[in-house]
Amino acid sequence: MSDNLCIYFGHDSKNPGKWWNITARGFASAKQAEAHGKFMMPTAGVFGFAIIEENQNTWQVHDDYSMLPPNVSIGLCDGQYSVQPSSPLEIIK
Numbered sequence: 001m002s003d004n005l006c007i008y009f010g011h012d013s014k015n016p017g018k019w020w021n022i023t024a025r026g027f028a029s030a031k032q033a034e035a036h037g038k039f040m041m042p043t044a045g046v047f048g049f050a051i052i053e054e055n056q057n058t059w060q061v062h063d064d065y066s067m068l069p070p071n072v073s074i075g076l077c078d079g080q081y082s083v084q085p086s087s088p089l090e091i092i093k
Contacts, residue, residue, distance in 0.1 A: 005052045006033040007074075009083040010045040021082050034065040041067070050074055050083055 004027040011019045027033035030051050037049030051065040052074075061074055073086040 003054045004028070004030050004033040005054060005081070006037045006040075006049050007052065007081050007083055008037055008040045008046050008049040010047045013045070019082070019084050021080075023081055030062045030065045037065075037067060048072075048083075050081075052081065 003025060006024045006027065007021050008024070009019060009021045011017070024033070024036055027036065030053060033051045034049075037051065040046050040049065048067045048069055050068060051062040053060045053062060059076060068083075071086045073084050075082050075084070
């Protein structure tokens, strides 16, 4: 059995380096989770949303239903999802 989540995110206007994430759970489909994300987009400070399908042992981002800016990283740590700006690549010689 899978669960569809919508993680919408933004950052603190006083501290642009500090991002926040809110996870909404319990959607029957990715399309319903996408509708929730679109509903939240006009809220001040919301920059986008990620739709994730979570199964018992795996999770998958649905890019086709998400609204993500370029260069973001989505992760899971201690049961909490986060969307953060990704670090630039460094060439090490």
